[in-house]
Amino acid sequence: NAGVMQNPRHLVRRRGQEARLRCSPMKGHSHVYWYRQLPEEGLKFMVYLQKENIIDESGMPKERFSAEFPKEGPSILRIQQVVRGDSAAYFCASSPPAGGPKETQYFGPGTRLLVL
Amino acid sequence: AQRVTQPEKLLSVFKGAPVELKCNYSYSGSPELFWYVQYSRQRLQLLLRHISRESIKGFTADLNKGETSFHLKKPFAQEEDSAMYYCALRAGTALIFGKGTTLSVSS
Numbered sequence A: 001n002a003g004v005m006q007n008p009r010h011l012v013r014r015r016g017q018e019a020r021l022r023c024s025p026m027k028g029h030s031h032v033y034w035y036r037q038l039p040e041e042g043l044k045f046m047v048y049l050q051k052e053n054i055i056d057e058s059g060m061p062k063e064r065f066s067a068e069f070p071k072e073g074p075s076i077l078r079i080q081q082v083v084r085g086d087s088a089a090y091f092c093a094s095s096p097p098a099g100g101p102k103e104t105q106y107f108g109p110g111t112r113l114l115v116l
Numbered sequence B: 001a002q003r004v005t006q007p008e009k010l011l012s013v014f015k016g017a018p019v020e021l022k023c024n025y026s027y028s029g030s031p032e033l034f035w036y037v038q039y040s041r042q043r044l045q046l047l048l049r050h051i052s053r054e055s056i057k058g059f060t061a062d063l064n065k066g067e068t069s070f071h072l073k074k075p076f077a078q079e080e081d082s083a084m085y086y087c088a089l090r091a092g093t094a095l096i097f098g099k100g101t102t103l104s105v106s107s
Helices: none
Strands: A005-007 A010-013 A019-024 A031-037 A043-050 A053-056 A065-068 A075-079 A088-095 A111-115 B003-005 B010-014 B019-021 B024-026 B032-038 B045-049 B072-074 B083-091 B094-097 B101-106
Touching: A005 A088, A010 A019, A019 A088, A019 A111, A031 A075, A031 B094, A043 A065, A043 A075, A043 B094, A075 A088, B003 B083, B003 B094, B010 B019, B019 B101
Parallel strands: A010 A111, B010 B101
Antiparallel strands: A005 A019, A019 A075, A031 A043, A031 A088, A043 A053, A065 A075, A088 A111, B003 B024, B019 B072, B032 B045, B032 B083, B083 B094, B083 B101
């Protein structure tokens, strides 16, 4: 099992561009979580998705950020019109379906986004 | 407010010395607490969770509801324990993380 995969590992964007971050959960996992880590901070929850459904987006900024987890393919975190403050490490985690969010979350290696 | 506090940014110890990484939490419900570890150039991985009451790599952590603490302890530190350690609290769907403590073990 390759574990949670994220790509790209590093992403550089200029202000105003769009950033697309991808996350492939572990095999058999149907729950995906996105976290953001700003410099010198802990990970902050953004959104929790199951296949084709957003379950909890209480941590998502109200504008420019969106997430999806389609029936086929990876989960996507999309940031439109990026600003310098979006520079951070974005981590994806997945968990198996049995216990839902009560299950252990397994983390990917993260995507480091740098906005110039 | 739901919060996890790790007061030490960096903890440096010598090999063989005891280690205690501090974690305090604030949560109105029944807490579920975890320690995650990130070794250099590796991904974040679960070290232990309080409901399992297990010992992993010699580390233990006891939930103290009176002091709202979940400190991570190891009696004899090893150089391979050097890593970033995060305490986390499950609040509904999400995990709430502390800012992390870097443990540096030198010989």
